[in-house]
Amino acid sequence: MxxxxxxxxxxxxxxxxxxxxxxxxxxxxxxxxxxxxxxxxxxxxxxxxxxxxxxxxxxxxxxxxxxxxxxxxxxxxxxxxxxxxxxxxxxxxxxQRAKPEAATQAAQVEEYQTDVVVVGAGGAGLAAATRSLQHDKQVVILEKFPQLGGNTTRAGGPMNAADPDWQRGFTALTGEKETLEQLANTPLEQIDPEYRTDFERLREQIKEYIASGAQYLFDSNLLHEIQTYLGGKREDLAGHEIHGQYQLVKTLVDNALDSVKWLADLGVKFDQTDVTMPVGALWQRGHKPVEPMGYAFIHVLGDWVTEYGATILTETRAENLLMENGRVVGVVAHKTDGTKVTVRAKSVFLTAGGFGANTPMVQKYNTYWKHIDDDIATTNSPAITGDGISLGQEAGAELTGMGFIQLMPVSDPATGELFTGLQTPPENFIMVNQEGKRFVNEFAERDTLEDTINKYNSYVDAGHDPEFGKSAFHLKCEVAPFYATPRKPAIHHTMGGLAIDEYGHVLDKAGQVIAGLYSAGENAGGLHAGNRLGGNSLADIFTFGRLAADTAAQENG
CATH class of the missing domain: 3.90.1010.20 (Sufe protein. Chain: A)
Structure with missing residues (x-):
């Protein structure tokens, strides 16, 4: 050479x-x-x-x-x-040369005694670990991959939380008032009984806002709640209906803004000049970090748990729970070098994510899509294979909503990645098929092209989409140059998981608390039901990870 x-x-x-x-x-x-x-x-x-x-x-x-x-x-x-x-x-x-020789060593055994052990170091796990450290607990974190972050590192970044005082500083998009009026006109009998009181209160809020003639962006916890509930309300292929459990949804929307403030106190910097709306979010309530993507959260929380003394074991896969007298008391794991790790703890957190990177598991549980291809791509980290769900089942945990799988419609056709090609919010892009025809409401929870564009621009002017009911518009497609990017659905989120209550306890098949066991994030189910709104996942992981740690600290001393 x-x-x-x-x-x-x-x-x-x-x-x-x-x-x-x-x-x-x-x-x-x-x-x-x-x-x-x-x-x-x-x-x-x-x-x-x-x-x-x-x-x-x-x-x-x-x-x-x-x-x-x-x-x-x-x-x-x-x-x-x-x-x-x-x-x-x-x-x-x-x-073609030989691989580097792996260092060989005799099998090792490591044992830890701690207050808290966290399985999975994505956003939910790091939130639980950080909050536990704030309660002066000793914390051990187990992560099977070489780096922290899980799916959160791959997240788009905006985190949903209604913050009306802040949102009043922004102007409502064309079509948003009409969306509110349409929502308020929903017949009460179409609302499930546990949500009706809150829905009627929301109706009054919307009525007052519309009557005022105000042009600012309206929002409230009640709007976030009802949109999360209705956005997740689905039927599977057999006609079985599912919707978000009221106490979980209520806990999310009432505590999400506190989670934003908590993260800000820890060092996450949010862009206060822009309220955002990810794909499938339904409303502009996204708090966007200054740093790109979900890494903004992971690096702050990762640095925090390191600085304040958590024991972090990467490349360490949790394999079994330790049980004594019906209580979960620890975890058995193995490192990639064969070392056996036993962690005994007062509180065990399962925060290992869903199963979006485990196609056979998706195919096993799927009851929503007619067919899931063997070679379907995923937006997920390869780590997201359902490990925490399987661990919970060892302790007798109930599963909920496992059949509902969310596909991301704007993924890279080859890799499933989200952040390739062109990036623009849904109010500003137009989805067309290979014939150049528009086929979907781009803003929804998830004969020539020229004619399509001309029609779309007329809908922007009118603030109304008679074809697909798109409810918010910003820019028309009329000034060259024009850009296009190929997109294809990929597995994005699995809504089902371990059954939990609003305090983060894992529940058994009788609905009873499994002592010593907690879960949050995509490892748990019941919140998003049949469909997760864009921006709600980050709100979920940081809210329930934080609150579950509060619960454990109070219960286990």
Missing amino acids: KAGTYKVKAKGHGSSFMPMEVTLSDNAIQRIRVDASGETSGIADEVFKRLPAKIVKGQTLNVDTVAGATISSRGVVDGVAEAITLAGGDATEWK
């Missing part, structure tokens, strides 16, 4: 390409530098720590990808391969 430093670009996860500098001698790889500034922070951090060092040390491109960051791992390998080719070397030969 010709010695030198070669500048190449490799395909990454969040950005189109990652710039790389690879320094080669005539027969060796000496140094690899990756500019990952365009990458999704948190998702691939471990790639850029581990992989270049492993390649240089082993002098081989036959290296295993880092779990949870396959695309970025392959990007690094491909970038080095390109540099070798440019230097006149044989990249194929480098890829």
Whole structure:
């Protein structure tokens, strides 16, 4: 090979390409530098720590990808391969070399005694861990992947919470008042009994707002509650109806703003100049962090639990619960090097996410979609395989809503990723099929193109969509250049999980509390029912993760 430093670009996860500098001698790889500034922070951090060092040390491109960051791992390998080719070397030969020898050691045993053990270090788990530390508890965190974050790192960022005083500073979008009027006119008999009192109170709020002639953005906890309830109300293929459990929905909407303030106190910076609305959110109530995507939350909480003394065990998979006299008292886990880890604790939190990256499990439980393809993509981290649900079942936990699977309609056709192609809020994009025809309400919970666009622009002017009932509009599609991006549905969220109450207790099949066991986030079910509104997931994980920690601290000393 010709010695030198070669500048190449490799395909990454969040950005189109990652710039790389690879320094080669005539027969060796000496140094690899990756500019990952365009990458999704948190998702691939471990790639850029581990992989270049492993390649240089082993002098081989036959290296295993880092779990949870396959695309970025392959990007690094491909970038080095390109540099070798440019230097006149044989990249194929480098890829066929022996893998680096794994360090061998005798099987180890580790034991911990603690107040709290958290299984799964995504947003819900880190919220529970952080809040437990604030209660002066000793905390052990088990995470099967090399890095913290789970699905939260991949989240879009906006977190739903009604904040009327803040939202009054923004102007309502065209069509939003009509949406409120339509909602208020819903016949009372179509509302489930437990929600009727709150719905009638919301009607009065809407009536007063409309009568005032105000142009500001209206919101309230009641509107968030009723939209969450109606947005999740679904029937499966057999005609079985499901809707969000009242106490869970009520707890979410009444505590979500406190969760935003709690996160801000911990150091998350929110953009107060913009109220946002993710795909399928139904309303502008999203609190968007300044930093990109869900990593804004993960890096603050991850830094916090590290600074305040949590024991964090990554690459450690929880495999069984410890039970004594009907109480959950700990977890047995194994590290990737074979070390057995036993953690005995007063409180056990299952926050390992749903099962969106486990297609066979999705197919097993699905009762909503007529068919789930074997090769369907997912927006989820590969870590999201239902581990926490299976652990809960060991303790006799009830499952709820497992048949309802949410697909994300605007995913990358090849990878299932969310943040590729063009990014724009639903009030400003138009979804068309391969014939150029519009086929859906782009704002909903989830003959030529020219004619389609002209029709759509007329609906923007009128503030009314007679075809699909889109309820909010902002920009018309009329000023060139125009952009298009291919999209395809991918598994996004699994609404079902362990049955919990509003305090975060896991419940058994008789509806009784399983002592010592708590859950939050996508590991639990009952809140979102048949469909999760965009922006409600982050509100869910940080609210119920925090409140469950409060419950455990109060109950277990």
